[in-house]
Amino acid sequence: MAEKVDVIGEINKYDFRVDERYVFKAQKGLNRDIVAEISAMKNEPQWMRDFRLKALEIFESKPMPTWGGNIDIDFQDIYYYIKPTERPGHSWEELPEEIKKTFDRLGIPEAEKRFLAGVKAQYESEVVYGSLREDLAKRGVIFVDMDTAVREYPDLVRQYFSTVIPPTDNKFAALNSAVWSGGSFIYVPPGVNVEFPLQAYFRINAAQMGQFERTLIIVDEGASCHYVEGCTAPMYSSESLHAAVVEVIAKRGARVRYTTIQNWANNIYNLVTKRAVAYADALVEWVDGNLGSRLTMKYPAVYMLEPGARAEILSVAFASRGQHQDAGAKVIHAAPHTSSRIVSKSISKSGGRSSYRGLVKIERGAKKSKSNVVCDALILDPQSRSDTYPYIELEEQDVMIGHEASVSKIGEEQLFYLCSRGLTEAEASTMIVAGFIEPLVKELPMEYAVEMNRLIALQMEGSVG
């Protein structure tokens, strides 16, 4: 059985054959020239070019983080920019059978499959979703890729870009600031409610976001939106580093939900900085599902800057063989009457390791603030591991803080109960695991929820007996 354990894990070992004609002959490595070239190629204004070069200096001066997981990256052995249109392509027929099967079993529609597999460099999303964009545009909503935003909305971008996560924040944020490419830019004007999840319709772009995407979302006063990124299909990349930066600004009374489901190939370091600022009575929700990757370090954060701001962070991590998920959350209560809730669920299997790392900080003066943290870990076999690192910093006494943590195995009684109704042990385990992450799944848009459940079933395959 052991050999069957990871359909996805096994697939990830395949190397794609690359058609030489389309390869962009960029230089490997990182230096001022390369950064300047990226900026030039994108036709960027001077301020962005300067920003990148400054960020490079910061990156070079910062040490690697000494906590989290083991990071073993040769920064000079990476391509930092490949033009999307010049991405290596390959034909559907060339894809390993296993990958095609995985797509089938996840129920990904035909057209998307080809795109996600890297067969098609561009998807006709403009044609299909053009009218949707028009409708948004009429209401003043801006939804474009970040490169376009820098060109077409320079004032807005310049006003907010990197105000939430400066390059000095951490080494990987600095790296992203120097070489970023792609990602989304969203601006929702005051009082506008975008009722459908953005990107759920455009999710096809997810696979093209590349290694260093940069996303900036500004939701103005009383406005709301739900942004969804990623998809459950395994994401392949010839490069082993994914370092994204996501900045969210929720103004007074705004509501923002940011949903991510990512399933990285096994060779990837997924080091993402995600942070939101929430002003008075604003609500920011991070829904974050992490599967795959060699190491993921990701701690979505919310800074509650004004009274009544709220944060909800829901994170689920699934670590299988050779994978380490170091995920969690950060909430900073910087004003009175702010409240936060963190729910973290992790599953470790086949020797995988998952850690919850979280910070709850209540700053002086943030009276009557409330925070509640629940982290549950499910360990499927004795080889697997789960750790919890909760940090709490209190500068104020008049607050309410709750923290609960549990580690469990799949219960024998639960298995027996389900099996006594005709489910095989494997089916029963999958059902219990799916139940365990239900709090996340029920927050997902329908099509993601369906895929997520299929993905869990796939991950669970052969794990029993």
Place this chain on the structure above:
Amino acid sequence: MSPETLSVIDLHVSVEGKPILKGVNLTIRRGEIHALMGPNGSGKTTLGLAIMGHPRYEITRGRIELDGEDITQLEPHERARRGLFMAFQRPVAIPGVRLADFLRHAVSNVRNPARKEGEELIPMREFRKELKEKMDLLRMDAEFARRYVNDGFSGGEMKRAEILQMAMLRPKFAILDETDSGLDVDAVRLASQSIAEIGGRQMGLLIITHHERLLEHNPPDVTHVLLGGRIVETGGPELAERLHREGYDQLRQKYPEAAAEEAALAGQGKQ
């Protein structure tokens, strides 16, 4: 053995190395109702769980036969797919798993015993329709099926959900382990009537109970009394009535050996 029977033959069962059942014999024909009585801790639940194949209940001797075939080595899911069912005394909660989803999987498996994981489930429409019918019968709110299996159910809701599962799975043989306990007066009546209607004479029923009401609606053809890990007496409905009236002390006097076993086991339990 004729077809359509469930037999337990010289069954010895240990839990954690501790012998609980010491040679139980029992045969139920489809369409019959058997009552299984006995004082607390006499091994009634143990017998039921052993018949269903619970991994912690080790069969050290004897066997279980379904329609003349030895099923002692079968996995619980295989037994279920062959038509065995047990309504549990203490059903376990499965957080995050909706009753309807779980039941749809269960029904798909039991009605199509060759089904493998990931294969087609019973069509949603058909399933919903049937589920609604059965829930109406049990006066359960349709919303209830959206709740997580036994998670935060009241005692009565839990028992009703067990009956619902039996109704949907339509087993050949069902063991009802104190399905009447924890229910209010009206609920006991409703449960008893629905069991009669669902189980009636289509199934073979093994009813474990400490009360009379369930048996009034489902009069037993045979009554067994378990004491100290053995069936010490088997009779008709009058035996159940007598026990309800008199309790178990007379039986203990009549079967001093079994009573001694019972005392020994209880003593062990206290250690």
